[in-house]
Amino acid sequence: MILQHSTWSEIEAYLGRSRGVMIPIGSTEQHGPNGPIGTDAICAEAVARSAAADADILVGPTLAVTTAQFNLRFPGTISLRSTTLMAVVTDYVRSLAAQGFARFYFLNGHGANIAPLLAAFHDLHGEHAATAPHGLRCRLRSWWEYPDANALRQSLYGEWEGIHATPSEIAIAHHAVPATQRPAPTARPEKLTAASLREMGGDRHFDADHHRARFPDGRIGSDPALVGPTDGARLLAAAAAGARADYAAFLAEA
Amino acid sequence: MILQHSTWSEIEAYLGRSRGVMIPIGSTEQHGPNGPIGTDAICAEAVARSAAADADILVGPTLAVTTAQFNLRFPGTISLRSTTLMAVVTDYVRSLAAQGFARFYFLNGHGANIAPLLAAFHDLHGEHAATAPHGLRCRLRSWWEYPDANALRQSLYGEWEGIHATPSEIAIAHHAVPATQRPAPTARPEKLTAASLREMGGDRHFDADHHRARFPDGRIGSDPALVGPTDGARLLAAAAAGARADYAAFLAEA
Amino acid sequence: MILQHSTWSEIEAYLGRSRGVMIPIGSTEQHGPNGPIGTDAICAEAVARSAAADADILVGPTLAVTTAQFNLRFPGTISLRSTTLMAVVTDYVRSLAAQGFARFYFLNGHGANIAPLLAAFHDLHGEHAATAPHGLRCRLRSWWEYPDANALRQSLYGEWEGIHATPSEIAIAHHAVPATQRPAPTARPEKLTAASLREMGGDRHFDADHHRARFPDGRIGSDPALVGPTDGARLLAAAAAGARADYAAFLAEA
Amino acid sequence: MILQHSTWSEIEAYLGRSRGVMIPIGSTEQHGPNGPIGTDAICAEAVARSAAADADILVGPTLAVTTAQFNLRFPGTISLRSTTLMAVVTDYVRSLAAQGFARFYFLNGHGANIAPLLAAFHDLHGEHAATAPHGLRCRLRSWWEYPDANALRQSLYGEWEGIHATPSEIAIAHHAVPATQRPAPTARPEKLTAASLREMGGDRHFDADHHRARFPDGRIGSDPALVGPTDGARLLAAAAAGARADYAAFLAEA
Amino acid sequence: MILQHSTWSEIEAYLGRSRGVMIPIGSTEQHGPNGPIGTDAICAEAVARSAAADADILVGPTLAVTTAQFNLRFPGTISLRSTTLMAVVTDYVRSLAAQGFARFYFLNGHGANIAPLLAAFHDLHGEHAATAPHGLRCRLRSWWEYPDANALRQSLYGEWEGIHATPSEIAIAHHAVPATQRPAPTARPEKLTAASLREMGGDRHFDADHHRARFPDGRIGSDPALVGPTDGARLLAAAAAGARADYAAFLAEA
């Protein structure tokens, strides 16, 4: 059930059945030579809508423009300051919490969203939970955290999954929005060590000049040429199943 | 050309041809008994993408969650504070202006966006134009302002166009996203005077409790039952043509 | 009744009779070769005080410094960022709303105030109306919107009214504060098309460098040399009558 | 020379002679049984304009609405949050500093303005002085600090000067704006100790409920009944002479 | 009793005995040739802890990084914007006020803290006192204000106490943290007039470039070479006694 495709009375009825909502969040940033700039938002939205396809789960509007300052030297990247994104998340959650929603599950497609979202959750829990009619609890989960999806991407791409413009996310994006399909580059990027990749976990990058100089075509240790024709569908299915289960567990928590 | 479906090198190439970008902006708020909550964003995005279909116009990610506090008592409505929306617009524009974009054309589908966007433009022009490599200029235009689109909606619905959950916007939304189609209510809402409608121009409403009490099913003087089967396509075509021409004029200004 | 000239116990007594207040808002910006920098604030204050002269209307302190970044290259112009003006309006209204005031009527003299004030009203209605003891409702009206005042200025100056440093506003300012009288320039400015003037409605200007280059003496399509000796008094009377009636209607709204 | 009564070209010419500006700042708050709510702004403006009457001193628009939360339980009081006032002062100074003004002398009439203004000066000096074409320096002085004015009020009212709704400020306000004249109350307020008055220096008060309970008619240790018919003129003259001299010294500092 | 050295249940028990807390606040800025950068925080913390040593007074964590933009050209200085420090103070007080604390006594060691703290108190009293379970009242006192401490430093150093990197504060810092001891410079700084020192009261300085040029080794009219071996202990004892008494009086106020 897609919030923005529904009428208000349909949402009113849904609130009688559930107080939860799933919110896709991505980014608008370069994704290497053949990945669309909207990869992260496309993936998060596709996973959430797939998860909701056969379940009574409400999916809210996707937050597609988020924090990605380190990619601003690649044209087309759009970045919010952390404080701006936090204000957006705050207002989004407060709006629905005042109507009776109480469980906010952010389905994430972009590592650099994790920090500002958790920071925003801190303030939402601290400032607004007490006055929301049914309280409020926020959680963020990235689609690659679901065990089956994670195992699948590792098995498909191994050490060439990398951490940005990864074959797995490009596979899903190309599958979900065929208009974004572009041929993969033939050359592999620099091979990165596991330690180096770990260091950048959660997109812990420095400034945009440094970033473009360091990763000239935008990929970070990834080889999207490894994507096979059915990978997108398989990864999407695995992630959607993981999301559905994890969301259900979140709603069931005491 | 859709920014989020493109690669960064495609945007880099576009910047060699044009410094302009068209940005759809809508809302996430109730649209009466049979209009989808995402009507305004669906319309703005459809108009922008139609305008860009046969032209070398870049369309950025749609801003779908904006200011609509007066509708918050209708479940599903999500509203940003004005200050939050202004921060979003500021960061969006600054990101692209630093890359060389210089003309920002917001194609609007929601009256209540006009005030915060012009307020944000004031600060963007005052604080950031001087440091952008090619300067920056922002403009907002609502799709119903284009003369042909405006004439068509008046001719189709006359006094029952109203100002919210209007037949014209629901026609476009149902046409652009068929999954949103719902049957129109059979009863008309209260008939409003022209003076009363004018007073609310730009969505100059009071608080959300007052608003729901005043407009119990969400419509403001509109009768979506008047929508005929081809209206959506005709209105969309008229608005898209208007947008294309007005955008070209904006880029050509000295 | 002028708030700042009254004692607190007089205001306490007034609150027993009325919950409304009229608040003049202008600007501090260049007004061409012979208009005082304070024109907009002088006009708004004069209209409000005239409207209140024979009525039980409370007039609050004038907001004289507002948003006018586009005129900052003309010395003497002082501009608040939109966000600053919005904070001022918010605090002003909240202070009085907590005391029992509930109807806030901003009498405006500056087109560029409209956007930030409506943006501030959005947040006031959304964040503070529910906790004000008698609720709160805000409205903004520019003195030239009152039908009789508008008709008069059109009949007096026609196509040379222009949209900035207009003969009508300079007539009122020179009448209300004789110390501001200066001889009009003999040369007319560039003649502007109606479309061009409409485009700039609400002071939708770009940055200050562009603005001064485009309008070198500060006038926008206006010819203040047309002002006759009694125009100021007549325009003021017409606007004040309009304000008094419109304010009464605002207070009477359900 | 009054900024808002001048044309922009007059200010441009002034900038060729001086980089200084004097800015009156007061408050909008209760001033006891017979003092106008605008007392502080009336006094500051009167002193500044008197100081400038025979000198080439530019006087900017008066900041009349400032910080006075402790008086909000007295109807008619309007208070900005400290952060709002600081933003106003910041924008005011930045606007003029970008035009070449460099010395900003705030002539103050309200003790509670001192803290937020000095806090704003800190940030102005830290964030903006380096980019202003001629630098920027801010100073605040309260009119009662000038030695002759201070000596005169002490000699006239002694221990009954108090610290709020003082006879001296009411004398000036009644003199400067005769429409504000009201008879003094016949009863004296509670006599306060010097230590107690000192404790409240700079309007270091607690919350508004406490304040109204503690000072039921709004006076703090003051007896406005002591005002003689020529006091206002004498105090104003003394303060204006002090302001003129101190302003000249400020401009002359290395 | 030191808050951060206690367990939460000890604080819970304390709240049964007292609603007051003493909060040291200093700075991190240059203190001349032989004063440690942390002088102000060291002094404030030492005075507060000494005051609490034999009394049931809770001392909260020291605010060591505050506002000192004028010293930023001296390496090692760290300055918060006024607005940042005000947010810190606001959150600190609100956290404890929600738990039942109601009297917040800031023991200050840095003149430039006075303005932002009073500005923050204004907003705390205005926005938060009404919702705190036992209300809230804030006070700031600088250790040199206590009469005996003030008399002692005057008697010890007279005209060479100066107003920054003073012998008295360096004496206390060197005594409280012996690792900070450095030999005093042999040369005296420029002798400043009393009027000049008074002008800078509360650290009313201009920008950092001006400040370093004006005071090249960081001292302002002070001669730390006058410090005798027992001065630190004597000054600390005097200030601590003053703090204990003044804090008790604050808690006893109606």
Add this chain to the structure above:
Amino acid sequence: MILQHSTWSEIEAYLGRSRGVMIPIGSTEQHGPNGPIGTDAICAEAVARSAAADADILVGPTLAVTTAQFNLRFPGTISLRSTTLMAVVTDYVRSLAAQGFARFYFLNGHGANIAPLLAAFHDLHGEHAATAPHGLRCRLRSWWEYPDANALRQSLYGEWEGIHATPSEIAIAHHAVPATQRPAPTARPEKLTAASLREMGGDRHFDADHHRARFPDGRIGSDPALVGPTDGARLLAAAAAGARADYAAFLAEA
């Protein structure tokens, strides 16, 4: 080398040798029945100072009051909003970056600091790196991440390390500040599953009411009774060695 114990000229000299600084960051929040409220700050400061003891590393003032809203129902906890902490970190870094510092290594003792710090780093890298004379790069590392320290705590406490009021952090705090030593509780808290602990990684908790109800004495799966007499010294040494090595690697990065 401790910044606040040094003189400004010592820091100036240090800048000739290194552009790096290590900044301890902790929290002020309950740490169970026998842990001091300042545990996290004590640990972070102790590790940083130990790391710097035999090396030419500058240690800045500790940030002891941070984000911990979930513990506010335990008296003595003090929490900043995320946005406040981010402003503090921003100003701290900007102050030193303007002086030539370029590598900022935050040594962390509190899981809930990770999100707001990374969010602040995003904006620092995006807004301020380009104007800092030597650029700026920020990194955060928690002391328990260093491999040897992590292995040691696992070997000492295994499944009873838990994630809050852990034996390892209490061991270090009790060792570093003997005045904080309190006997451990005899009863173990509820045993938590690994999955449950992982879910709360980074202190991803909900609101404070829920948190106190869920963890009534403040411990989360930890048993501080396991602490042996030499554990604190051993853990501190391991963490300090890890910090020294990791900091050196950070400074050496291209």
